[in-house]
Amino acid sequence: MASAGSMKALVVILCIAAGTAHVVVAGRIDDGGGLEVMWGGASVSPDGQVISLSLDRSSGSGFRSRDTYLYARIDLQIKLVPQNSAGTVATCYMMSEGSWEAHDEIDLEFLGNETGQPYTLHTNVFTNGAGQKEQQFRLWFDPTAGFHTYSIVWTPHHILVVVDGTPIRELRNHADKGVAYPSWQPMRVHGSLWDAEDWATQGGQVKTDWSQAPFVAQYRNFTAVSTAAAGGGYGQEYVMMDAAAQEAMRRARESYMTYDYCADGRRFPQGAPPECYMT
Ligand SMILES: *[C@@H]1O[C@H](CO)[C@@H](O)[C@H](O)[C@H]1NC(C)=O
Ligand SMILES: *[C@@H]1O[C@H](CO)[C@@H](O)[C@H](O)[C@H]1NC(C)=O
Numbered sequence: 001m002a003s004a005g006s007m008k009a010l011v012v013i014l015c016i017a018a019g020t021a022h023v024v025v026a027g028r029i030d031d032g033g034g035l036e037v038m039w040g041g042a043s044v045s046p047d048g049q050v051i052s053l054s055l056d057r058s059s060g061s062g063f064r065s066r067d068t069y070l071y072a073r074i075d076l077q078i079k080l081v082p083q084n085s086a087g088t089v090a091t092c093y094m095m096s097e098g099s100w101e102a103h104d105e106i107d108l109e110f111l112g113n114e115t116g117q118p119y120t121l122h123t124n125v126f127t128n129g130a131g132q133k134e135q136q137f138r139l140w141f142d143p144t145a146g147f148h149t150y151s152i153v154w155t156p157h158h159i160l161v162v163v164d165g166t167p168i169r170e171l172r173n174h175a176d177k178g179v180a181y182p183s184w185q186p187m188r189v190h191g192s193l194w195d196a197e198d199w200a201t202q203g204g205q206v207k208t209d210w211s212q213a214p215f216v217a218q219y220r221n222f223t224a225v226s227t228a229a230a231g232g233g234y235g236q237e238y239v240m241m242d243a244a245a246q247e248a249m250r251r252a253r254e255s256y257m258t259y260d261y262c263a264d265g266r267r268f269p270q271g272a273p274p275e276c277y278m279t
Helices: 004-017 243-256
Strands: 035-040 050-055 061-069 072-079 088-096 105-111 120-126 135-137 148-154 158-163 166-172 187-195 215-226 257-260
Touching: 035 050, 035 187, 050 061, 050 187, 061 215, 072 088, 072 187, 088 148, 088 215, 105 148, 120 158, 120 166, 135 166, 166 243, 187 215, 243 257
Parallel strands: none
Antiparallel strands: 035 061, 050 215, 061 187, 072 148, 072 215, 088 105, 088 187, 105 120, 120 135, 135 257, 148 158, 158 166
């Protein structure tokens, strides 16, 4: 019988042989699985496969990846807080370390809602400390009834947000036209669950119902694949989207996008930021 250690080594070798350059190896999610519980009431299931983040009046909770990545595809399966999740925010994001003023960040935030009302998936990207690229979406399924896969694909070519395999947002690298793009600061993956009743739900009108606490969101099956070099160990699908993926994204945005900073004339009376007009 091979020991767990040598099985892990075998998995690594197989992945390298297959040219997929997996950064994370199978195992307990809080060990070989690549994440570590950081703060608050976060716990790992006995089989090591699921991290549960909890939120009560005294604290939220969070985890982070053990490694940092300079270009990666991140996949994480999440089951969000069920029932009345108003006021709560569950996140999955990548963020650079070092100076906050110049930090880079790719953000997915799930804004809770009253029972039966839809969650909002809020997305944003920061480069050198500057964000203001918000887009928001409804999900086309109940994200509390089961696990769904949320992915961030960050390559030298673009940043993609992908939900259950469907791309919903693409931010192309237009650095050659003077638009800042995260390109040199390694980022760490973070997950958290916290209280934001002041603004999260219907603009802060619906407060957190603490009698429902503790609130719990579950995370599992974290994978990270390096996408640093085009063709260097990852597929062409991470370099450019093919026609089918573009069409799937167009349809998802048409049906489910509820806010787009590029279309917010009140916020940008002089015209939307330049990247909004670039293809
Ligand atoms: C909550 O539900 C309301 C009513 O359907 C909707 O307008 C709102 O966008 C939803 N999401 C949040 C985060 O408030
Ligand atoms: C875990 O994630 C990988 C990569 O996203 C996926 O291929 C695999 O099917 C997932 N496993 C389960 C049990 O969902």
